[in-house]
Amino acid sequence: MSVDIDTVKRVAHLARIAVSDEEAERMQDELNAILGFVEQLNEVDVAGVEPMTAVVETAMKKRADVVTEGDKAEDIVANAPISEDHFFLVPKVVE
Amino acid sequence: MSDLTKFTIAEAREKLKGGEFTASELTEAYLTAIDAANASFNAYVEVTHDHAREMAKASDEKLVKGEAGALEGIPLGIKDLYATRGVHTQACSHVLDRFLPHYESTVTANLWADGAVMLGKLNMDEFAMGSSNETSYYGPVLNPWKSRGSNAELVPGGSSGGSAASVAAHLCAGATATDTGGSIRQPAAFTGTVGIKPTYGRCSRWGIVAFASSLDQAGPIARDVRDAAIMLKSMASVDDRDTTSVDVPVPDYEAAIGKSVKGMKIGIPKEYRVDGMPEEIDALWKKGAEWFRDAGAELVDISLPHTKYALPAYYIVAPAEASSNLARYDGVRYGLRQEGSDIIDMYEKTRAAGFGAEVKRRVMIGTYVLSAGYYDAYYLRAQKVRTLIKRDFEQAFAAGVDAILTPATPSAAFGIADQAMAADPVKMYLNDVFTVTVNMAGLPGIAVPAGLDGQGLPLGLQLIGRPFDEETLFQTAHVIEQAAGRFEPDRWW
Numbered sequence: 001m002s003v004d005i006d007t008v009k010r011v012a013h014l015a016r017i018a019v020s021d022e023e024a025e026r027m028q029d030e031l032n033a034i035l036g037f038v039e040q041l042n043e044v045d046v047a048g049v050e051p052m053t054a055v056v057e058t059a060m061k062k063r064a065d066v067v068t069e070g071d072k073a074e075d076i077v078a079n080a081p082i083s084e085d086h087f088f089l090v091p092k093v094v095e
Numbered sequence: 096m097s098d099l100t101k102f103t104i105a106e107a108r109e110k111l112k113g114g115e116f117t118a119s120e121l122t123e124a125y126l127t128a129i130d131a132a133n134a135s136f137n138a139y140v141e142v143t144h145d146h147a148r149e150m151a152k153a154s155d156e157k158l159v160k161g162e163a164g165a166l167e168g169i170p171l172g173i174k175d176l177y178a179t180r181g182v183h184t185q186a187c188s189h190v191l192d193r194f195l196p197h198y199e200s201t202v203t204a205n206l207w208a209d210g211a212v213m214l215g216k217l218n219m220d221e222f223a224m225g226s227s228n229e230t231s232y233y234g235p236v237l238n239p240w241k242s243r244g245s246n247a248e249l250v251p252g253g254s255s256g257g258s259a260a261s262v263a264a265h266l267c268a269g270a271t272a273t274d275t276g277g278s279i280r281q282p283a284a285f286t287g288t289v290g291i292k293p294t295y296g297r298c299s300r301w302g303i304v305a306f307a308s309s310l311d312q313a314g315p316i317a318r319d320v321r322d323a324a325i326m327l328k329s330m331a332s333v334d335d336r337d338t339t340s341v342d343v344p345v346p347d348y349e350a351a352i353g354k355s356v357k358g359m360k361i362g363i364p365k366e367y368r369v370d371g372m373p374e375e376i377d378a379l380w381k382k383g384a385e386w387f388r389d390a391g392a393e394l395v396d397i398s399l400p401h402t403k404y405a406l407p408a409y410y411i412v413a414p415a416e417a418s419s420n421l422a423r424y425d426g427v428r429y430g431l432r433q434e435g436s437d438i439i440d441m442y443e444k445t446r447a448a449g450f451g452a453e454v455k456r457r458v459m460i461g462t463y464v465l466s467a468g469y470y471d472a473y474y475l476r477a478q479k480v481r482t483l484i485k486r487d488f489e490q491a492f493a494a495g496v497d498a499i500l501t502p503a504t505p506s507a508a509f510g511i512a513d514q515a516m517a518a519d520p521v522k523m524y525l526n527d528v529f530t531v532t533v534n535m536a537g538l539p540g541i542a543v544p545a546g547l548d549g550q551g552l553p554l555g556l557q558l559i560g561r562p563f564d565e566e567t568l569f570q571t572a573h574v575i576e577q578a579a580g581r582f583e584p585d586r587w588w
Binding site: 003007008011012013014015016017018019027030031033034035037038039040041042043044046049050051052053054055056058060061063072075078079080081082088090091092093 | 194195294295309338339341342401404407408410418422425426427429430431434436437438441442443444446450455456458463466473475476477478479480481482485519520521537562
């Protein structure tokens with residue numbers, strides 16, 4: 001499978017990365033080189049093979065359903081580029 | 096006073112306890128070395144002078160009181176991927192500009208609890224994506240090693256290039272690193288240092304910036320096998336804050352060093368003889384096998400038939416997980432923000448400006464292979480292949496093999512801005528051809544220096560062990576170290 005320029009732009013939008021036409025062209029070649037490389041997986045007979053979900057088979061750990069920490073609003077917004085009154089500020093999303 | 100930076104962790108530990116010098120003197124010696132040489136290497140992206148001096152002073156008080164921890168007063172470098180409270184933590188990415196965590200990673204917290212001293216944060220490939228440390232927002236790291244008679248600048252490998260270079264150049268006593276496809280073992284091999292990626296689940300991933308969560312593991316890079324064992328003992332723990340941390344007690348790895356390997360079975364996998372591999376790497380591999388035979392181990396030819404599919408499967412699984420993990424860098428919660436006409440435009444501009452070319456490439460691949468209609472063809476198939484890769488190893492171990500010996504890398508260190516690597520991302524990816532199988536199967540692997548090539552550059556061998564059997568890796572790696580000796584670069588800096 002190989003990707004065309006429109007697919008590159010669609011994927012970039014899904015990935016939320018702005019790309020110029022020039023970048024999209026370069027990426028198309030790079031992505032096709034990588035997709036060409038992974039193509040060899042089609043040689044492998046995977047009939048009846050379970051997909052790996054964890055390398056070490058263990059039961060999922062569960063923690064007690066209790067509050068262990070909290071009241072850290074100041075810490076949480078401390079690294080935000082823009083915040084106000086413990087809220088993250090974003091461009092207007094509703095009219 | 097003689098140069099205190101020449102001592103290994105094990106040596107410094109004894110001398111600190113014996114009062115031959117203080118932790119403050121040792122730390123000062125490293126800070127002086129860093130201030131003099133870091134401009135040449137670009138190994139540290141942040142040097143924490145004051146912090147280091149305070150920690151060393153506290154260590155001196157503990158040493159006097161006889162309350163020294165296992166790493167009391169030992170100065171370490173920390174890869175920029177580890178969250179360190181109030182200190183530069185950016186995974187060497189522009190997108191995390193000015194990020195200062197309000198928490199400490201479990202692994203670094205373990206090291207500080209044992210008395211270690213932080214010298215600063217080490218350079219790395221951006222988000223640990225790279226094999227040459229050239230994708231760092233902070234620029235490449237220089238390998239302390241140079242080819243004989245040449246002044247050409249070489250890469251230290253990656254992604255833990257700053258860790259490997261600083262250990263090789265004695266700009267720290269040891270360093271933390273991480274390994275998703277070979278990022279501890281390949282730079283260790285390129286710099287004549289020892290690096291171990293422990294079993295998945297051995298070290299907590301809590302507080303380490305995530306790249307590919309099912310593959311990422313923390314581990315040390317050190318000057319010799321004993322130092323790597325000392326560091327891993329402190330780094331490893333069982334942690335409720337990482338659901339994949341495995342509840343197995345941490346053994347005394349140092350105790351395994353020096354034990355005889357007589358009667359052990361060392362597997363030699365035929366699939367690790369790849370096209371285009373330099374003859375001297377093949378010769379070194381054979382020599383390594385002979386060292387084991389001489390030490391009384393039995394060599395067993397084994398087959399790991401799915402080896403060649405590990406790298407292509409990795410380049411589906413790792414980017415897929417990365418595309419999900421890196422979705423959080425959105426210009427809202429931390430780091431860089433580029434304003435846009437609306438929220439989507441803000442996201443897209445922030446990520447376009449904040450991520451470097453390699454990170455964008457992998458996020459794009461990951462997004463593509465997980466997108467509607469392609470999931471089964473790519474991701475699901477890759478995870479099935481991963482099951483087969485793991486099964487290959489399980490069969491070898493079930494047949495009685497104790498450890499598997501392979502080359503660590505398909506070449507020695509290459510030049511900075513290598514034309515062929517820059518032109519073809521897949522060529523760069525092939526650096527990890529021998530190491531990536533281990534991540535895909537979740538096994539422990541150690542790279543240990545075994546010799547120099549014709550140009551005088553270090554080459555490493557890799558040993559792969561059973562899950563949670565790091566002890567056998569330290570035991571067997573020590574056999575290679577004893578036979579090969581240790582390798583240090585000629586000082587030009």
